[in-house]
Amino acid sequence: MHIMEGFLPLQWCIFWFALSLPAVAYGVYRMNRMIKENREILPLLGVSGAFIFVLSSLKLPSVTGSCSHPTGTGMGAIIFGPWITSVMAMIVLIYQAIFLAHGGLTTLGANTFSMGVAGPIVAVLIYKAAMKSRLNLYIAVFLAATLADWATYVVTSLQLALAFPAASGGVLASFEAFAAVFAITQIPLAIVEGVVTALMFKYIVQLRGDVLLRMNVVSPSTMKSLKEALA
Amino acid sequence: MKLELITLGVLVVFVAAFAYESSSGNHEWGGADGQAGDVISQLTGGTYQPWFQSIYTPPSGEIESLLFALQAAIGSIIIGYFLGYYRALAKTKSAATATEQEAKSNA
Numbered sequence: 001m002h003i004m005e006g007f008l009p010l011q012w013c014i015f016w017f018a019l020s021l022p023a024v025a026y027g028v029y030r031m032n033r034m035i036k037e038n039r040e041i042l043p044l045l046g047v048s049g050a051f052i053f054v055l056s057s058l059k060l061p062s063v064t065g066s067c068s069h070p071t072g073t074g075m076g077a078i079i080f081g082p083w084i085t086s087v088m089a090m091i092v093l094i095y096q097a098i099f100l101a102h103g104g105l106t107t108l109g110a111n112t113f114s115m116g117v118a119g120p121i122v123a124v125l126i127y128k129a130a131m132k133s134r135l136n137l138y139i140a141v142f143l144a145a146t147l148a149d150w151a152t153y154v155v156t157s158l159q160l161a162l163a164f165p166a167a168s169g170g171v172l173a174s175f176e177a178f179a180a181v182f183a184i185t186q187i188p189l190a191i192v193e194g195v196v197t198a199l200m201f202k203y204i205v206q207l208r209g210d211v212l213l214r215m216n217v218v219s220p221s222t223m224k225s226l227k228e229a230l231a
Numbered sequence: 232m233k234l235e236l237i238t239l240g241v242l243v244v245f246v247a248a249f250a251y252e253s254s255s256g257n258h259e260w261g262g263a264d265g266q267a268g269d270v271i272s273q274l275t276g277g278t279y280q281p282w283f284q285s286i287y288t289p290p291s292g293e294i295e296s297l298l299f300a301l302q303a304a305i306g307s308i309i310i311g312y313f314l315g316y317y318r319a320l321a322k323t324k325s326a327a328t329a330t331e332q333e334a335k336s337n338a
Contacts, residue, residue, distance in 0.1 A: 001264075004264060005283055006283035007267075043313045043317075046309050047313050050305070050306035050307070053302055053306030054302075054303050054306035056302075057302040059262065060245075063249075065259065065260060066263050067260050067262050095302065099298050100289060100295060100299065101289060101295075104283065104285060105286070106282075138234060164274045164275060167274075177270050177273075181270060192241060192242065192245055195237065195242075198234060198238075199235065199238045207314065207318060208317060
């Protein structure tokens with residue numbers, strides 16, 4: 001999903017910065033308030049950020065014969081909401097832009113938007129809808145993380161299509177071309193990410209279920225039935 | 232344990248798909264990010280020039296994989312440290328309540 005350095009025309013760089021910077025700024029504000037109110041949460045925040053660090057560093061081969069990487073943003077989004085996740089995603093993207101020549105500083109706004117804003121928002125919406133329809137918690141987490149990962153790559157395709165509309169067929173035609181590269185490759189990776197995130201979530205339920213209850217991520221009745229299933 | 236087994240199963244299928252794909256065709260296994268660059272030059276007829284260069288590019292594939300491995304290692308340390316810490320914390324807590332209850336029943 002990294003749009004490479006210099007590969008977006010200037011006006012689109014500015015446009016995506018204008019959308020993602022407010023999200024990150026609001027995330028910093030939320031994060032500060034949350035840490036002040038409740039220091040106990042800090043390690044879990046670290047774990048969620050570290051999860052993004054690990055998953056986004058793994059470039060995995062896909063059935064299309066090319067490699068791409070998961071995003072790892074689903075878990076942070078479910079526990080802390082999309083805005084705080086935007087901050088964590090941007091930190092990872094800055095690291096990769098500066099040291100790895102992956103993505104770039106000019107395209108940081110666009111990449112933060114797809115990985116740190118669009119994906120996490122999708123994760124939260126799917127998670128809430130799944131919990132409302134009384135799906136099993138881990139299936140809800142799986143769906144949220146899988147679709148967040150996939151949505152990130154669809155948004156990247158859209159960002160590129162908007163900047164480079166095809167001579168014939170316009171934005172739609174070039175969206176198809178970019179989606180053929182990103183969205184198809186990503187399907188198996190998104191599924192792997194969903195499963196791994198669900199497993200990670202299980203450990204957090206076991207170890208810090210109290211925090212999930214306090215953050216209103218999991219309702220007391222769901223937690224009770226999960227604990228009973230473990231016992 | 233069920234979720235661990237499902238995860239393992241999915242990973243096995245994933246690796247098997249890679250092995251099959253690898254043996255059945257000629258693939259470059261290049262990055263999707265780079266391929267997007269190719270699509271851009273196709274769409275624009277090669278007229279688009281990136282207007283900004285990366286400020287630092289790892290001098291070789293080895294250095295690049297070192298930095299990626301570093302990224303994964305830092306993340307893994309944090310996750311492992313805190314999960315282990317929480318696990319031990321939960322254990323001591325339950326052990327403490329057990330001794331307390333024992334003391335109460337003895338009194």
